[in-house]
Amino acid sequence: MQDMSASLEQSKPADSPRDGHLKRTLENRHIQLISIGGAIGTGLFMGSGKVIALSGTSILLVYAILGFFVFFVMRAMGELLLSDLRFKSFADIVAHYLGPRAGFVLSWSYWLSWSVAVVGDVVVVAGFFQYWYADVPAWIPAFLTLFVLLGLNMLAVRIFGEVEFWFGIIKIVAIVLLIITAAVMIATAYVSPNGVVASLANVVAPGAVLPHGISGFFAGFQIAVFSFAGTELIGTTAAEAKNPHRSLPKAINTIPLRILLFYILALVCIISVVSWAEVPANRSPFVELFLLAGFPAAAGMLNFVVLTSAASSANSGVYSGCRMLFGLAERRNAPAIFARLSALSVPVYSLLFSGVCMLTGLTLLFIIPEVMTVFTLISTISAILVIFTWSMILAAYLAYRKRNPAAHQASTFKLPGGVPMAVTSLVFLGFVLVLLALEPDTRMALCVMPLWFVFLLLAYRRRTA
Template sequence: MEKHSHTADVHQDIGPPHNGHLQRTLENRHIQLIAIGGAIGTGLFMGSGKVIALAGTSIVLVYAILGFFLFFVMRAMGELLLSNLQFKSFADIVATYLGPRAGFVLSWSYWLSWSVAVVGDVVVVAGFFQYWFPDVPAWMPAIFSMFLLLGLNMLAVRIFGEVEFWFAIIKIVAIVLLIVTALIMIATSFTSPNGTVASFSHMIEAGSIFPHGLSGFFAGFQIAVFSFAGTELIGTTAAEAKNPHRTLPKAINTIPARILLFYILALVCIISVVSWADVPANRSPFVELFLLAGFPAAAGMINFVVLTSAASSANSGVYSGCRMLFGLAERNLAPAIFGKLSSLSVPVYSLLFSGLCMLAGVTLLFVMPEVMTVFTLISTISAILVIFTWSMILASYIAYRKKAPAAHQKSAFKSPGGVPMAAITLVFLLFVLCLLALREDTRLALYFMPLWFIFLLFAYGRSKASPSVAAHIPSGN
């Protein structure tokens, strides 16, 4: 009898609401390219210049270390999602294994992280737009981009998948062309107008590895975390993916190869051509590579690519943020109107609310017109919330291993290293969070973010959420 009531709870609490279903219309190619697009974001194209300025050539080590641990976060998430296909996203998992309060805090925090990240992305779109039109105020292209993205997300989810597919293709082709171009320049010992000879030796030249000591190396993790924000987007597409047992493992298992190609190899090539000391901290090193090499036309093309990349990342953020609100409404933890779907199965009211909040964030450009200043503030807030999200996924995995051993035994996609590796990764993420206190430009956000969590705990206490919000523990189906 007890078991029967728990089963009923699943359909009530994490099952689709009576007013509609999210449709499983995202195909394998959509999921794979959304996963790649999520991993190649604004942090790589815009923020990597700042990381190189701080960490020198040890930027490669920063991305490799973070990428290593991120793989275990994603594998843990993959096992959890596939343990029960009624989980629509990792927010449902957290609500199940850590309790409804944790699910509430995680869902709203993830919504905020994407809302903030989208603001950061459209701010960067504005910065790249100013490459061609320096006299145009940054807020104009930023607000135009926001309205365009909201319009795209009003369309069917398949259209979203298609847009992201082509955005990701553009990014991949651009990075591959950049790598090939840089390798040719290195092979021919190309000399830039400022006298720098392209060579892999720039990676190990005197003073290049830790130019600002360990503090500069550690400070690089903030932008690196922001760069990888969106990799977990695979976990919010789960409810709209065809054949998730095939597509999700494939998307997760290719993460190390993507990091190796798109981050490490691309940055090695940039530093080898430009030299780390000549990479500007406040502009895109991808654009600068071609400018310093004397190819302004190619630099303009790359500027267009990184602009579309930032728009793609913002597009993913708008999608992901409104899906989180939809999930909250389903569990009675957000106004019921956010759970209503349009005729195209899009959570239109949660999309409009997210869009209004994002537009409010863009007004920061009126207060702080310097794009990089706004970007640093925004990316730090996003990094803190992303670390929190990844940590909650790991904590849920540890709880799952204790509470649902049968589900783990039946899993065809077990997380490597199990609980010990999840615990080590959790400690590493807490360490990265502490690193944000090292620099003044990241410290401010770290001090203020606890207020957000206190507010959420207070809001949860005031809500009328029933104690049966969390789903039952799956038996391994």
């Protein structure tokens, strides 16, 4: 354990009157709802319409397969985090087991992934706002939302936990109400205005499973990856969790249940009522279901819920991005000022820098006013960075098993399947990355992203020269 202590000692920032440690004020209920909020976000509420249009009902299999492997990535992360509570996030783990350069690249990439994802989320908030006020330019509600979220994150982390707790409750209630409404419509064989009879048979109707062939099935993975982005957010709350040995395993072990309920069952309900062919690709299918049911008031309410869901995802992204930047500064991989905390123990300078970058990204709305086009571009960049993050967690797990077998033996929260499962998950993530090259709207981002990694490697080389 001496090299562990040494590497963690080296990560301490330069002394400053405002430097300090993040406080463990997030309770178990906060961690559970933050983890749910990370898994239920814009990709489900907004992106699922496009995925159903691409993949038909095979999207259910896409979510099931991806969810299966995400669970094992999170179990690997959980074992690593609990092996030593001096690890503040999975970035510390990667830096310790794969070297400081890997930690540098991962941390900056994860910061970028959330900065990009926040832009995507607030763009979607603007799209949902236009449901009521179609003539309002999208940039107005987008910028307003981001300013509000930055203000919220200036407050104590406990306030963030409370906000995410209630956002999470709203999401859960909305999805449960949707499932109940759809169940009643299916039971009564409700006929929608477009002539579709609500029935579970719509899920397996001729042409519904693979309407665009196997290529459509593969194309569904891009938005699906973006949908699950944020599941690893519980790995950045470790330093601020009151009882990580209790809260982290509980949050991770409920991932399969959340995927089954919030993704698969909810989408089965939507397809059964709306029919896959009638699901709009550029609007939320959740709102569409209530419109078809003849409940415009309920559709308006759900639109508000979906809007808060997107805001919740953006709120999580603001939190996670600035905490990752704080960790970078602690390891001297970012300017020391980013490690300074406010009187409320908030890394305020990290937050302000991230906010400026996010506001800059929002200028895309002036260049590309179409919300869904911006969302697709941003979600692809985020998906690539998320795949990279998950892959680095798995690679760190493999290094941990080789270098620290004693910690693995002592672990009470081991990764099921161990090394073989970690390798299989890595191969699968590589396969998903290749799939992004199949569609023109995702291929561009895939071709551009290597430049980011080259830039980071050159920046690290210059920093250590």
